[in-house]
Amino acid sequence: MNRLKRYLSLEIEVEFKACLYFFCILFFYVMYRILGGSFKADIIVMAQMICTTYAMGYIQYFVFDNFDEGRHFGIKEGMFAVICSGIYTAVSYLFRWYDRNIKVTVLFSIYIFFAIVCAAVVYRIKREADTIRLNRELENFKKNRKDRES
Numbered sequence: 001m002n003r004l005k006r007y008l009s010l011e012i013e014v015e016f017k018a019c020l021y022f023f024c025i026l027f028f029y030v031m032y033r034i035l036g037g038s039f040k041a042d043i044i045v046m047a048q049m050i051c052t053t054y055a056m057g058y059i060q061y062f063v064f065d066n067f068d069e070g071r072h073f074g075i076k077e078g079m080f081a082v083i084c085s086g087i088y089t090a091v092s093y094l095f096r097w098y099d100r101n102i103k104v105t106v107l108f109s110i111y112i113f114f115a116i117v118c119a120a121v122v123y124r125i126k127r128e129a130d131t132i133r134l135n136r137e138l139e140n141f142k143k144n145r146k147d148r149e150s
Contacts, residue, residue: 013066014057022053024115025088028108032098048095056084068120071127077120085113 026049033041060066064080067073089109091097098104 010061013069014054014061017057017060017068018050018053020119021056021088021112021115022050025049025053025092025112028111029097032104045095045097048091049097052088052091056087059087060084068116069123069127070120071124073117073120073124081113081116081120084116085109088112 026046029045029049030041033039060068060080064084067077067080070077086109089105089112092108093100093105098108
């Protein structure tokens with residue numbers, strides 16, 4: 001049962017990460033299409049995007065030590081963010097998400113790097129808020145237990 005729970009926990013983390021980055025990438029893609037005068041998006045491109053974000057979720061988790069959810073964001077994590085941005089950018093160029101337009105691809109690279117850094121900041125804020133909440137609950141539990149014993 002513990003293995004199943006660990007597996008499901010991992011899958012939930014990767015799923016959440018994939019959804020987060022997919023939304024960011026899809027937003028950039030849709031803005032690119034709209035600013036280019038089209039209100040149509042390619043479903044194949046979107047499928048490539050979601051598959052890429054899932055693969056990157058596993059890479060971030062297993063290869064890059066889940067850096068965007070880590071306790072701090074230092075030089076190592078910054079390098080991981082650059083590498084991940086580079087992979088996303090290379091895939092976008094390879095699959096012609098932005099028609100191999102160099103200016104748009106460079107802008108996408110900066111955008112996705114910023115999205116990764118922002119995700120790391122949000123994860124850190126959430127973790128700190130959860131820690132405060134859990135400590136408060138622990139103190140309340142101890143207080144209630146002490147009151148019941150007296």
